[in-house]
Amino acid sequence: MPLKSSLRGMLSSAWLQALCRLVLGGIFIYASLDKIVHPGEFARIIANYAILPDHLVTLPALVLPWLEMLAGLFLVAGIWRRSSALWLSLLLLFFILALGVNALRGIDVSCGCFSTSAADTENAWILIFRDLLILIPGLIIVFFGRDRGDRD
């Protein structure tokens, strides 16, 4: 099937893979910075999602931003590409799930008590759509990328 193989060829091409790594890695590096600097605010945002009990939100608030940063840096640098893209894709899936759950049960994630930035007031469905868009380069790397040194 020439169409299928040419699509596969395009998706696994070096330039598209590099673009996906730079975009996905860059987004997560950027996203991690503010959270690394303000773990307390991030903990409150996590608590606001009402998925974890309040006394358990500190650990993810401290660790998640570093995982985002690490995986982002690895992706940009081309180290452990698939593993990094897998982590970020899993995180994105989890964020989508968390946003979706709260959108469905009607919890206002942008509750004024906790919002620290204007972005918090965005509609949850828009945020989910944005996460799905960001997920695309992740999946392209996971399914069509190759780690350096991997054989066919």
Add this chain to the structure above:
Amino acid sequence: MIFTRKNLWQMLAMAAASVVLGLGANFVSREPLPLWRQPALAPTAATEVPVGEVDADFLLQAGHAPGTLLLDARAAAAYEAGHIPGALSLPLERFAAAFAELEPQLRTAGMLVLYCSDRACGDSPELARRLWAKGLKNLLLYSGGMEDWSGRGHAVEK
């Protein structure tokens, strides 16, 4: 295969490194978070610390009396977006630094009135608890907060 064995090991290593980095950063932080409790959300405080309650009318009458300081416990961004006229920003998330800046004023004030967003927000009771622990005991809570204040149509300062 989506996850090869190699991927799983690498992902585990990245997670472990993140745990070390996260806990390490918290350990050296000037304002470390308690690991098993979220300070700002912990069941507060109103019961632990005997703090009187005031309403908007009190603030209108006595809020500007000399010696009375109004403290906004919300995040700095929320304060900048609009606060009760005359209030100072003492955001809970940078309590140590903000307290150090304001300490002289707080110590000389006759009365401190604290508020945050609304009745559900835990920041002002938590702020009360922390100020109490610093030896500041002339505290009042305006628990209606910003929502009550602007809901009554009172002036908001930016």
